[in-house]
Amino acid sequence: MSVTLIGAAVVVFFVIRVVPGNPIAMMLPPGATEEDIARLTAHYGLDKTIFEQFWIWLAGVFHGDFGTSISLRQPVMPLVLGRLPATLELAIFALVIAVVIGGAMALTGVRHRETRTETAIDVANGVGLSIPDFLWALILIVLFGVLMPVFHISGRISPSLDLPFVTQFYVFESIARLRFDLWWDLLKHMFMPALALAIPLAAIISQLLKQSLKETMHLDYVTLSRTKGYSENHVILSEALPNAVLPTLTLIGVQFTFLIGGTVIIERLFSYEGLGNMAIDAVINRDLPLIQGIVIVFALLFTIINLVVDMTYALLNPRLRHA
Amino acid sequence: MSAFLTVNNLSAALHGFDQRVLRSVSFSIDTGEVLGLVGESGAGKSMIGKAILGILPSAISIIEGEILLDGQDLQKMKPADRRRFIGATAALIPQDPLTALNPSRRIEPQITNRLVDILGWSKANARVRALELLNEVHIDNPERVMGSYPHELSGGMRQRVLIASAFAANPKLVIADEPTTALDVTVQKQILRLIRELQERHSTAMVFVTHDLGVVSKVCQRLSVLYGGKIVENSSVPDFFAGPKHAYSRALLAATPKYTDPDASLLPVDEAVIEAVAAEVLASDKEWRHGG
């Protein structure tokens, strides 16, 4: 896993240094002299060879120093960590929506299996799966931002509000401070982007969970519990679901990393001030240290998620638990 | 006194086909009596049990006939009432103990859940009852077994657990669907003895599905021979072994291994007999169509 991380770091480091165009020249005002540019280039270490730059950067990383952003002229780590909570909150909210919608659709489909309801759910799953978050976002913008403007389609929170927050985890902090007005405003901003991210994942969850539920419903122990006098709902929820949920859970882990990857463009679309939005600006400004920092944080995040999924899987599977 | 379970002229069919899976099946069982259901694979033995317990596959449904359980006509009850009534009155001992226990749940709730959720017992009482049952099925370490997961138990142990679970609510009818076929031979005998023991102690009415006529002679008082979803012979066990009436039954009996003479045992069922019984079943179909 750490090999993956280091590999990602190496790839991004060398790829972005092939970028044509001098980032320093872009950052300085038009009147800057050649001398100014040379001085600043040396200041950011960009005059050294690419391998020297890599070692300097790597040494810094091991001391927790990811360098200084060229365009924002601040240390990279605080910048990245300042934006990360916004992206995490968005991704988690999207995950919750996806699990709720996908789970409800799967359960409804199994409850009414082999009827028109199930066919309708299959069709919805097919469409949800085929269309990526980017298009869902645009569709939602047209439908609920313009034709029926009920949700905000820009930003993270209304700019007119006074923010008492000390952390960047606005949603969590607003709950902790019992400021439900702020909390509600945050949700109204987050709902559209989160829903766009959630739809494809909801479809995947719905499809896989429904399929494994249907397979489980044929198993002997489920049939046996029917003879005991339980209702269909009870059989599905308390006999079939706990056993059918494991493959879906593993899948959610992988898909959650894809979802986080999707925040990059979704944040851009909704002008949401998260890590992804910052990443696109960083690329456009050729801000090499910032790009590196962001990519490493994303890779680290994916690694952690995979770890958590493996652990949850072990926890929920009695076979592994007692092995 | 009328029988505890009466199945009357019961037919079931696959949706969209007019082929019947069960063909006008009738039989009855008194309290404390064991009826053997024999027939080759695919004859519909399990289907009869499933029809009684209300767990037919979704593609198959009952198209005529009645099932009277303890005086109640099951077809006339509301589905929710029927479910609870069957849960309280009858129980199933399944064929394959390896798949009939929920892998993600400990043993205790799998024995007690019917008592607690359907019959409204307290958890503590249900637990006492579960321990008592595990003793009854000769499990040495009931406390430990109750806290185990199914995969931690052997096949024989699991079948004992399932038997305990089946007898938990003192059912008046037990349907045992080939309860020993998935077990190895040494365990088979113990389990058979155990089922018999519990059945006698609780004087339960029982439907015992099996391929093995040898088992029927030990466990059952009466038997029904099934072919193609139709009962070709209803008879008492002594009468049957003295001389079956139907040609198919005779062929079946001749093909059954006799422990005393292993060489003579592997007679195949005569082609001609099979053809005759198949023709008989089809003829009854024609008659049924004209009648209905």
Add this chain to the structure above:
Amino acid sequence: MLDGRGSIKRRLGARLWLSGTWLGIMALLALFAPLISPHDPLAQDLFAGRLPPFWASGSDPAYLLGTDSLGRDVLSRLIHGARIAFSVALIAGLATAIVGSMLGLLAGYLRGWVDVVISRLVDIWMAFPPVLFAILLIAVLGTGLTSIIIAIIVIDWTRFCRVVRAEAMNQSAMDYVSSAIVAGRPRRDILWREILPNVLPTIVALSTLEMGIAVIVEAILSFVNLSISTDAPTWGGMIAEGRTSIYQAWWVLAFPLGVLFLTVLSFSQFGEGLKDRFDPVLR
């Protein structure tokens, strides 16, 4: 059982037909764009800016689907946009399929260090958010059609590689491969003549999926202004332009969005339909 399978088959058939028809129409529009489109997609008419589509009041019958803020004909831009979208879809989709499948086949069939290296590369690739990766690559390669296609190949080969590798491993374990080995057939021969034909249906299905993805990637890059050139008639560019005037002229966004939606949906449904058609269990 039987009738259930029949209805599934019918549903699959309808899906294949519907998506195939839409893709066919789009392909024809793309092919004959200069002949079909009523206006020059680049021609601006500042006096005819933001005209609504034909059914709304104030529309001009010359501009069926209205005009954007610079007075360019939305319909003509859509038709020419199909050209770019389908070029990217076909070239990038197929090239990605070839590169990814090749690596997947080699990893799955040869195993050993080849597999270790390729699988490790896939893991590393998966650690990048793909959109960020794409933007990064375009920043390196510069804008333009070729850059977009290269970026799609570089990012998405892993999608094929993962699936084909697993599939090739499955096939290699089968009896027909062992008997070919026993018969002394060379390894290369086994790979091309025994394993590849069995993996091909999966590759075909994935390829059409990839074509849909390629269209989206192009749209996303146009959206962040990194695609071909700012006024080239791409669907993504039209969407980006429409996004800015969404409250004044919703049609500038809605039409390309609808076309993009149907095209991406059709590519994926066509792929799924093909896969089921090839699936021996359902055939």
